[in-house]
Amino acid sequence: xxxxxxxxxxxxxxxxxxxxxxxxxxxxxxxxxxxxxxxxxxxxxxxxxxxxxxxxxxxxxxxxxxxxxxxxxxxxxxxxxxxxxxxxxxxxxxxxxxxxxxxxxxxxxxxxxxxxxxxxxxxxxxxxxxxxxxxxxxxxxxxxxxxxxxxxxxxxxxxxxxxxxxxxxxxxxxxxxxxxxxxxxxxxxxxxxxxxxxxxxxxxxxxxxxxxxxxxxxxxxxxxxxxxxxxxxxxxxxxxxxxxxxxxxxxxxxxxxxxxxxxxxxxxxxxxxxxxxxxxxxxxxxxxxxxxxxxxxxxxxxxxxxxxxxxxxxxxxxxxxxxxxxxxxxxxxxxxxxxxxxxxxxxxxxxxxxxxxxxxxxxxxxxxxxxxxxxxxxxxxxxxxxxxxxxxxxxxxxxxxxxxxxxxxxxxxxxxxxxxxxxxxxxxxxxxxxxxxxxxxxxxxxxxxxxxxxxxxxxxxxxxxxxxxxxxxxxxxxxxxxxxxxxxxxxxxxxxxxxxxxxxxxxx
Numbered sequence: 001x002x003x004x005x006x007x008x009x010x011x012x013x014x015x016x017x018x019x020x021x022x023x024x025x026x027x028x029x030x031x032x033x034x035x036x037x038x039x040x041x042x043x044x045x046x047x048x049x050x051x052x053x054x055x056x057x058x059x060x061x062x063x064x065x066x067x068x069x070x071x072x073x074x075x076x077x078x079x080x081x082x083x084x085x086x087x088x089x090x091x092x093x094x095x096x097x098x099x100x101x102x103x104x105x106x107x108x109x110x111x112x113x114x115x116x117x118x119x120x121x122x123x124x125x126x127x128x129x130x131x132x133x134x135x136x137x138x139x140x141x142x143x144x145x146x147x148x149x150x151x152x153x154x155x156x157x158x159x160x161x162x163x164x165x166x167x168x169x170x171x172x173x174x175x176x177x178x179x180x181x182x183x184x185x186x187x188x189x190x191x192x193x194x195x196x197x198x199x200x201x202x203x204x205x206x207x208x209x210x211x212x213x214x215x216x217x218x219x220x221x222x223x224x225x226x227x228x229x230x231x232x233x234x235x236x237x238x239x240x241x242x243x244x245x246x247x248x249x250x251x252x253x254x255x256x257x258x259x260x261x262x263x264x265x266x267x268x269x270x271x272x273x274x275x276x277x278x279x280x281x282x283x284x285x286x287x288x289x290x291x292x293x294x295x296x297x298x299x300x301x302x303x304x305x306x307x308x309x310x311x312x313x314x315x316x317x318x319x320x321x322x323x324x325x326x327x328x329x330x331x332x333x334x335x336x337x338x339x340x341x342x343x344x345x346x347x348x349x350x351x352x353x354x355x356x357x358x359x360x361x362x363x364x365x366x367x368x369x370x371x372x373x374x375x376x377x378x379x380x381x382x383x384x385x386x387x388x389x390x391x392x393x394x395x396x397x398x399x400x401x402x403x404x405x406x407x408x409x410x411x412x413x414x415x416x417x418x419x420x421x422x423x424x425x426x427x428x429x430x431x432x433x434x435x436x437x438x439x440x441x442x443x444x445x446x447x448x449x450x451x452x453x454x455x456x457x458x459x460x461x462x463x464x465x466x467x468x469x470x471x472x473x474x475x476x477x478x479x480x481x482x483x484x485x486x487x488x489x490x491x492x493x494x495x496x497x498x499x500x501x502x503x504x505x506x507x508x
Contacts, residue, residue, distance in 0.1 A: 048466020049496025099155025
């Protein structure tokens, strides 16, 4: 779906300019690109290859080190950018690659790996032309005017719902894929009238599928809930003033909570030639606000004031008495995402460093009656991100958060953590310098469930790991209750893997 935008609609999607350098490529942006010498063939890939394109589609039985647990049968789906480069031109930011789905199918002690690009209109047209034709979230195409044309990349998350597989992007509709072959079926509206974002949640208590979306063109926040039979149970729109950047949300069976962080869109900057990401200002003096929407009503949301903090991803949400408890990964400011020197951009040139701010696990307690939040840091390991919880606890109180963590003090993550949300203690494993871990997807052991009081939560963690020394990736499998013991099995791939943002386990 191509979006040809007028000046008002320019607010609708995230694009950015600027220019940086990467070995062998010009980074696309608003300014004059610079370049560096190409990396010699055979040299290790920066960050284990997670910022490097994988243009080839594969399908093979992978080599296994160790023994696959007998109960681990099913399919792991993962989604994220797969193509950053065409010719000598390279995208500016890691969020700008074309969506590519990875599938790891477990059965009979084997793992079959398959990757396929989502056949969006953008991808098909640019493949045919052999060139970048369209702007993306933070990078302009060559020769574009101030008014962008931004298509759907379908490159952030992947979810299976009612036996259908969907690849999501920001602020649009998902693409449906065949869950077995990964062939693209086409754009899917899910019966909704309004756009959705990439972080839907399947509520454990009700079996519902909750969605939110943000339309920057109008400043409208869209909320929707699908019933287990696929029908639209709820849909509402709320006008934001001013427009804050929202990436994830907090749903429960009774409420939907949205965190309006002080990342504010400056229309004047946008309309004078600045790209959208460069037009988002971090304004901590305005504080954060949480909006509490009571489900099943048209009542205006209750507002709760909170300390400013940047949020990419939520962990869990639950109602406790007269409060809603929200747990999330928070940063002290938005420097990892905003500005020319943002971490999500500098890694594209192979630059590593200690980040100016890092993710910590945070808890914000919101009174249902409004007012001011109570806040605390649950754990600070020097940098955590990409959280998952047991899917049977979505919308209920979770006991553990499974995250990446920054054991090597770089921009990306070299280890995994299982953090007890009640005590803040963590079970850690660090692969060491030169490795980069992806989101640990939790696969519950069959015929078991989490016991929040005893702390029993049997299952496995599945994380794609890039290795800078070999230039190849592995899928590391951990016993979720003994993360510090290290992987119990490794699925060795024949190539590197670009970073996959999000994934989902579907048992056989």
